[in-house]
Each structure stands twice: as structure tokens, then as C-alpha cells.
Amino acid sequence: MEKEITKVLKYFAIFAYHPTLDEIHTFLRVKTNKQKLKYTPPQYSIKEVKNLELKIKNSENKLNNWRFRAYIKLISIFPQIKLVGLSGSISMMNATEDDDIDLFIITAKNRLFTGRLIALVLAQILGLRRSRERFRDSATQIFHKNKVCLNLFFDESNLKVPKFKQTEFVGHEVLQMKPIIVKDNIYERFLEANRWVYELFPNGKSKSQILNLKSQIKLKRFKFKILNLFGTWNLGFRIFNKVESLLKKLQLTLINRHRTTEVVTSSQLWFHPDDFEKKIRKTL
Secondary structure: HHHHHHHHHHHOOOOOOOOOHHHHHHHHOOOOHHHHOOOOOOOOHHHHHHHHHHHHHHHHHHOOOOOHHHHHHHHHHOOOOOEHHHHHHHHHHOOOOOOOOEEEEEEEEOHHHHHHHHHHHHHHHHOOEHHHHHOOOOOOOOOOOOEEEEEEEEEEOOOOOHHOOHHHHHHHHHHHHHEEEOOHHHHHHHHHOOOOHHHHHHHHHOOOOOOOOOOOOOOOOOOOOOOOOHHHHHHHHHHHHHHHHHHHHHHHHHHOOOOOOOEEEEEEOOOOOHHHHHHHHOOO
């Protein structure tokens, strides 16, 4: 058990993050009762405590930024958007001042590229869209304070992470993701489609999350009663299917111009050019 706990701590150390007892229990690779864990949190130095407090404050400031709050309210209105979740450092309230806000978006069925365009346009209007320059040179990355990073899109017709992506890193991301917009039980459906994470982290099943954010910010699940014209008339379906098809061709053309290690399919878009997971494998 000590070795398993050490593995969890080593993983989080890569991100300069100090996990709670609950988080250690969740990400153990062996099934156990939390009460049986013999783990005493270390005594942090004053400097470490201040650093932890600073990261929580940075994360709170990013989430409370008026531009981001306006972005979330606006994007939630569109029926093409079924889920928006916090991922990466912001989901763990572990963001530095220069970190951006990583978002995971699930769209309605056959609305992946329409949903992505909506997300990008709103981010552009509100001055939240991050420039592509961040990925041009990993040695001199340009971090964009308070920008949104729209690097992961799923169509609700295909919620399962592909087999070659079912790794420890992605498993962490699945369970650490904090949904802030949820429609039609899509978050529960996402977890159900990705039950493979419980094979990696058997204690995560009892959580099936949502864990409270460390800052205790109350992020509400937005529930809107919207007249969905797209589903009311067959004519609307045909028109917007054509729009989706057009946007798909257009966006794929633009994506392929700069494509490196991204995973691009008709139902999932993974924009991770730096392939951070490779760096983790080397470290572990």
C-alpha cells in the first residue's frame, strides 16, 4: 500500500500538486477502504502553504473573471452545447497566474463542428480565445492569462475515449474534470461510457464524482428551457445538417493546415500538439 500511495504522490508531484486524502484514495490503483489508508499528510513549509493558497486564489480569480462568467452564460444558451467542463490545472484549483482555462466540451449529436464554431466565436468576441502561438515552440511557450483553451470536443454520439487513449493520464483527466454546464444527464452518460477508468482507479467508482472544488466555489449546473427550433421541424434539421456538413469541411481544411499530433475524427477532436502525456511517461 505504501508503494501505491507513493505512485499517486509521484504522479501529482509532476504538476506540483499536493493531493488530499480523498484524492489519494480515488487514484490508487488498488481497491481499498479509505479508512484503511495509513497516510499522514506531510508538514508543509510556510512557503509551500503560501504557494498552495496562491494557486487557489489564481484559480478563483480566473473562474470569477467577468469575461469567463459571461462566456459560460452565453455558451450555455445554445442547444448544440451539452456539457462544458473544467479540465487540467484549473479543475484542481492548481492554476498559476499565467495558466489558461482548459475546457472540455460535449456537443449535441451531429453538431460537433457547429458547437466548436460557437465556442470559438464567443471566445473571440469576449477576448478569451488563445492564439495558436503557444504550440509553435514548446521551449518558449507563450501562456495566455485567463484565456480559454478549447482543446477537447466530443459529439454525444461517441462519448467513449478511444482505446489507445485509455491511459493513466487520460483516466485522471476523466475523473478530475469538473462539469459547469450539464444538459440531459450528459455527464453521467459520459462516465458510464468510460467505465474503463474504474479498472485503473477502482476507488473512483464510489465517487462518480462531482468533487467540491477546493475553493468551495459553487458552480451551478445551468438548466435552461430553450425552444429548440432545430428539433421542432424537419426543415430545421435538414438546414442545420447542411450547415454542420459545410462547417465540418471548412474546419477540417483549416485544422489540417496546422495538424501535428492532434486526433481528429467525425465525433471527437483532441487538440494536444505538445502531447503532454509523453512527458509524463518519461517522468514516471
